[in-house]
Each structure stands twice: as structure tokens, then as C-alpha cells.
Amino acid sequence: MSPTFSELTVGQDIGSRTVAVSRTDLVKYAGASGDFNPIHWNEAFATGVELPGVIAHGMFTMGAAVQLVTDWAGDPAAVVDFQTRFTKPVLVVDTTGTNEPGATIEVSGAIGKLDADAGTARVDLTVVSAGQKVLMKAQAVVRLS
């Protein structure tokens, strides 16, 4: 069921989602996206360029975060504009061989703005990992019927 524009209010919560991330997930994202920068899969390389360790692709975090909006909207095509700033890296530790995630990303969303003329709702996402906001100004504009 898609949300109805007239029933939405600014500040309304659209829900939350927890994303568990492993090193394997980063390798899968590298392959799917074509972004093979070794800072996302090679520890020695990452620390060699003064990073604290292997970090998730910002685009992995952005792409995983918007699923909350897609599922809420009921149609991925409804997301007409999506932007963010990447403020903190998501450090993903090596947990290969265990069932433990290498990082956890918490995503929650609320209606930030309603545009009746355009029939759009802006969803503002809060995206946190290890207690820090990793995305800022993460905003998805959704067209509703």
C-alpha cells in the first residue's frame, strides 16, 4: 500500500531499518557497482592511505539507506530525487568466518517537507553507525499519487 499524500504530515515517522554490513557485502557492492577502490576491501591498502581500516563505499550506505523510502513508497520509481553528504566513514571490521556483522547501520526516516503542488514528500533520513551520523542532509523526494 502506497502512502496517500493528503494523510501525511511534516515530522511524521516513516519507520526504521537496521543494515548489517560485512566485508563480503563490500566485495559484492564493488562487483555490482564497478567501484573497485581497494580502500573498500584491502586492510593494508586502506591503512596505507591513512584510513582507520576498510571502509564501506559511501554509495553502499546511500543505496542501502534509501530502501527504507522505497519500501515505504511502495514503488522504487517514486523516488525522483535523492541526495546526501558523506560525513563519516563506516568502518567495517573483518568478521570473516563468523556470523557477526563488521558494522551496523541504523536508518530512520521522517517527513521533512510536503509540496502539494508537485505532489511530493521529502523524506529526511537519519543514518547512524557506531554512534555517529555517517550521512548528512540525506533527503529523498518521493512523488505520490
Added chain:
Amino acid sequence: MTINPDLQGRSYPAAEVYDVGREKIREFARAVKATHPAHFDVEAAKALGHSDLVAPPTFAIIIAQRADAQLIEDPDAGIDFTRVVHADQRFIHHRPIFAGDRLVAELHVDGVRAMGGGAMITTRQEIFALAADDSRESVATTTSSILVRGEGQ
């Protein structure tokens, strides 16, 4: 390595065609942990009124980053890819991307700003779908800023 300040205003014309395949949409959707059936099941996509599988909202990054590679791999640009950090990203969808689309991207370098020993570079990719007669339909405008870290940054 020093970033070439003359990059600002430079454009790279649309190069190779990117053919959007169903399996690529499914693979990308799984990679961002998407579960919406419109990414996986053609009938589910059609039930929503779409012609074929719908790409996830950030799928265009594949085409955008291929376009960016022309700049990053340009020896004249002076960019060390290993020191690149993604600073911001935006997708404006003029229409959704569907399986079966044939996409091309024009790259525009909108800004180059020195920051410490590095630079912030803002690029824009205009993504078009090619019709059977090779006419262009505007599909998405993507913008991104990358920070090329200087030594010690």
C-alpha cells in the same frame, strides 16, 4: 600530484552505451540489500505500470562513475584515485531507469576548488536513454563531489 585547476568547465561527450540488463538490476539491488519485488520480478514491475524491472534509486551511479572515470583516468587531470573520498552525491530522476534501457552519459566538470593540499571536484553527469532511432531522452542528472586528499589529509 597536483590537481589541474583548468579542469573546471571541461566536458566529456557521451562515450560507450550502457545496456541495462535485468540481471544487473537484480545484482545491484541485492548488493544494496533492496528487497522490493519491482527490482526482481518482471510481473511485479508491470503490475506497477512499468515496462520492465525498475532499477534502484542509486543504480545510475554505475553510469555516472563510468563517465567520471574519463576524468579520473585523464593523466592531464592529476587525480590520484587512491586518495579520492566521495563527499556528496545527488540523483535527480527525470524518469526511472528500466531494464532494456540503452544509456549514455555526458560528463561536465562544474567545479574545482583547492582544499589544503588537495581539491574538491564537482562533476555532473547528464544521462540519456537512446531510442531505436538514436534520439535521446533525458533520464537522470547526477552530481557528485569528490575530495582528492592531499598528503597528510
